[in-house]
Amino acid sequence: MLTKEQLLLPLSRNRGDAIVVTTMGVVRPWGKISHSDLDFASADSAMGHAADLALGIALAQPQRKVICLNGDGSMLMSLGTLVTIVGSGVSNLILFVIQNGTYEITGNQSIPAGEHIDFLMMARAAGFQRLYRFNEPTEFTGQLPEILSGKGPVFVLVHIKPGTEGPIRRHEEEESQYLKVSLAESCHRMRKVLSGSDVASDLLTKI
Amino acid sequence: MISAQRLLEELKRRGVTHLVGLPDNSSAPLFSLLQGNGDVRLIAVTREGEAFALAAGLWMGGKTPALLIQNTGLLESGDALRGTVSRMRIPLLCLITYRGFKSLKSTSSESAEMQPPFSPNLLSRPDVDSTALVTEPTLRAWGIPYFFLKDDQGLAGLDEAVEEAERLSHPVAVLITEGMK
Numbered sequence: 001m002l003t004k005e006q007l008l009l010p011l012s013r014n015r016g017d018a019i020v021v022t023t024m025g026v027v028r029p030w031g032k033i034s035h036s037d038l039d040f041a042s043a044d045s046a047m048g049h050a051a052d053l054a055l056g057i058a059l060a061q062p063q064r065k066v067i068c069l070n071g072d073g074s075m076l077m078s079l080g081t082l083v084t085i086v087g088s089g090v091s092n093l094i095l096f097v098i099q100n101g102t103y104e105i106t107g108n109q110s111i112p113a114g115e116h117i118d119f120l121m122m123a124r125a126a127g128f129q130r131l132y133r134f135n136e137p138t139e140f141t142g143q144l145p146e147i148l149s150g151k152g153p154v155f156v157l158v159h160i161k162p163g164t165e166g167p168i169r170r171h172e173e174e175e176s177q178y179l180k181v182s183l184a185e186s187c188h189r190m191r192k193v194l195s196g197s198d199v200a201s202d203l204l205t206k207i
Numbered sequence: 208m209i210s211a212q213r214l215l216e217e218l219k220r221r222g223v224t225h226l227v228g229l230p231d232n233s234s235a236p237l238f239s240l241l242q243g244n245g246d247v248r249l250i251a252v253t254r255e256g257e258a259f260a261l262a263a264g265l266w267m268g269g270k271t272p273a274l275l276i277q278n279t280g281l282l283e284s285g286d287a288l289r290g291t292v293s294r295m296r297i298p299l300l301c302l303i304t305y306r307g308f309k310s311l312k313s314t315s316s317e318s319a320e321m322q323p324p325f326s327p328n329l330l331s332r333p334d335v336d337s338t339a340l341v342t343e344p345t346l347r348a349w350g351i352p353y354f355f356l357k358d359d360q361g362l363a364g365l366d367e368a369v370e371e372a373e374r375l376s377h378p379v380a381v382l383i384t385e386g387m388k
Contacts, residue, residue, distance in 0.1 A: 058265020
């Protein structure tokens with residue numbers, strides 16, 4: 001199994017100009033090592049909807065890679081999204097499922113059937129053609145450049161050790177830059193950055 | 208009846224780039240039209256909650272999505288709607304076919320009984336479509352302004368819905384009470 005650092009540090013060094021969507025247990029750890037305008041925390045948002053949100057961004061921005069760092073509990077909340085991703089024909093989405101077998105944010109209660117689920121098989125059955133599974137860090141770091149290049153959608157299952165992240169809030173006192181602002185502001189800022197115009201500027205002043 | 212072709216033209220005229228949703232019997236003609244359309248891209252989802260998150264992502268990416276779902280799907284989408292487009296202040300046009308609208312209007316009940324909180328007896332009555340019963344109160348509770356579309360003459364009213372969404376920077380619903388052809 002990898003630690004979160006062993007997953008996130010190589011990713012932050014290799015992500016280039018990719019958009020990164022985080023949720024649940026990796027929101028704060030990612031925010032501590034990355035300070036990009038292209039980071040978005042699906043936090044204080046809708047449970048289990050990081051992957052479909054990331055799919056929307058990817059469909060809107062086909063010239064960029066979009067990386068979604070989803071949790072296993074979150075993926076279970078919307079398994080149909082695996083099918084929606086494939087059906088959409090998206091080619092620039094890289095979906096990570098970070099499997100620790102627990103709901104970390106609420107104190108590491110086990111997810112249902114955690115010892116039996118094979119997310120990789122689920123993704124394969126949904127129609128993903130490029131799939132990776134990692135249990136140890138060296139292999140992950142070695143294959144990361146390949147994962148981040150070429151045509152997607154790509155599904156990456158990473159087994160990690162359970163962590164101790166607590167509930168996530170958006171607040172000025174949060175250390176992570178992208179948690180210092182509200183969900184609405186973060187969303188409108190991202191539209192402004194990605195559309196390359198001041199289309200959202202009026203809206204930002206309203207919030 | 209509403210012409211699916213004319214509705215599609217109106218969406219294009221308003222700059223809609225993607226229509227995200229799931230078909231029902233009423234909206235099926237528009238979904239069929241979209242499958243061969245390059246101007247407004249159809250994104251099919253497996254459950255309506257996905258549609259709200261996906262539309263939020265499209266909007267963040269600079270596009271102008273709209274939604275097309277049934278009111279049953281609206282109810283299914285509760286937390287997705289709340290946690291994405293509502294809390295994100297996205298001016299999303301949500302086209303919602305209104306299952307049970309006619310039965311609602313013909314229900315012989317006292318008007319007070321037809322207002323929330325509804326009684327268990329009313330919610331379980333065979334001649335009452337409880338989806339229709341809770342649709343508008345749910346939208347009001349969530350602070351989603353809503354408009355009605357019943358025929359082609361009403362298509363011009365989409366402007367009012369879009370303007371309200373932009374003014375509030377918030378999703379609005381257009382309840383489609385008639386079938387499409």
